[in-house]
Amino acid sequence: MPIKIPDQLPATNILRRENIFVMTETRAVSQNIRPLKVLLLNLMPKKIETETQFMRLLSNSPLQVDVELLRIDNRPSKNTPTEHLDTFYRQFEAVRGRNFDGLIVTGAPLGLVQFEDVIYWEHLQDVMNWAHQHVTSTLYICWAAQAGLKLLYDLPKKTRKEKLSGVYRHQVNRELSKHPLLRGFDDSFLAPHSRYADFSPHYLDEHTDLDILATSNEAGTYLAATKDKRNVFVTGHPEYDAHTLHDEYHRDLEEGMEPVIPINYYPDDDPSQPPYVSWRSHGHLLFANWLNYCVYQQTPFDLDTFSASNFTLDE
Structure with a gap:
């Protein structure tokens, strides 16, 4: 089934062009x-690029998904045309009175900024x-995961000395291998990171x-969720395109920052060579599991x- 977008x-x-089934609003209104x-x-600066990345992952599901775009405020953007924002994005006040099956909060380039x-x-x-x-399940990505942990658990901001950048190998928590979010996962998998935040x-x-569902020896916690699956934290960037880290x-x-070459990303760690994608299948599976088990299986018709009171912890 497709995603429905403007x-x-x-x-x-x-x-x-990528042979992904997209249903426009015009066609969707004819389906019951x-x-x-x-x-x-x-929250990302290059909103068109980011929205496309997430919609690509949301499309890989048998469920029909109606995606709406939300901006955090009405400040002008340096990287996204005002016309695009005015046409496709909503202000929070326009959705405050509604309920949603899912919410995704993207990362933001704020790793060195205090909350x-x-x-x-x-x-x-x-x-x-x-x-x-108002939302059945919320998915927090990268910086948003750090912000969500601050809000839900009042955890202080923890920052690494050096930026974590590259594609890292992760292992699933064998004690929780039957968790719905891990269904279909290999015992180890690759996923990109680009952050200063520390998730021990x-x-x-x-x-x-x-x-705590998946971790990495180098990158720390990658995937975690509350017991009721209403809050899911992904500390990396499974949505990234092949060239995003590049x-x-x-x-x-x-900008003169002398960055470290992204780990396990370029062939032979040579930035002059085209990077290769090794995380795409994991990203699609993660989002399909979130949509199915944390959203579709939990949300009211x-x-x-x-009502938030309708959710109970899994036994």
Whole structure:
């Protein structure tokens, strides 16, 4: 089944060229199907690139997904045309009174910024608190995972001395291998990271009640979830395109930051060679599992009847 997105969204033609089933709003209105309503809060600067990446992953499911785009505030963007934002993105006030099956909060280039110094921190807290009463399951990506842990568990910001950049091998937690989010996973898998945030498995295990589902010796915790599956934390970037880490590496070079070459990304660690993708299948499986087991299997058929009190912990 397809994702349903606006007819003129740039991602529509990009995904069609990749042979991905995209249903425009025009066609969707003729079908008597209850699609999943998923809200994408896009905090990344290059919004068109990021929205396309996430819609690619949301498309790989037998479920029909109706994606709506949300912006954190109305400040002008340096990397996204104002016309695009005004046409395709909603302000939070426009959705505050509605319920959604899923919410995805993207990463943001704020790894070295303290939470209280983030210009939209209070607004983001407002959205996350709202989600508890209006969203079946929320997926926090990279920096958003750190922000979510601060909100839900009041964990202080922990920062690595050097940026973690590259594609790292992870292992599933064998004691939780039957968790729905891990269905179909290999015992080990690859996923990209690009962050300063530090997610120590020992620290999270000691200070939260999260199910820690996958970790890496180098990258720390990768995948974790609350017992009721209503909050899922992914510390890496399974949505990244083949060249995203490459572009970030060269951006940092141009800014004089002397970045480390992304690990396990270029053939022979040679930045002059085209990078290769080794994480795509994992990314699609992760998102398909989240949509199915954390959203579709949990959400009410009638979203108007949604209530946070209806969710109980798995036994």
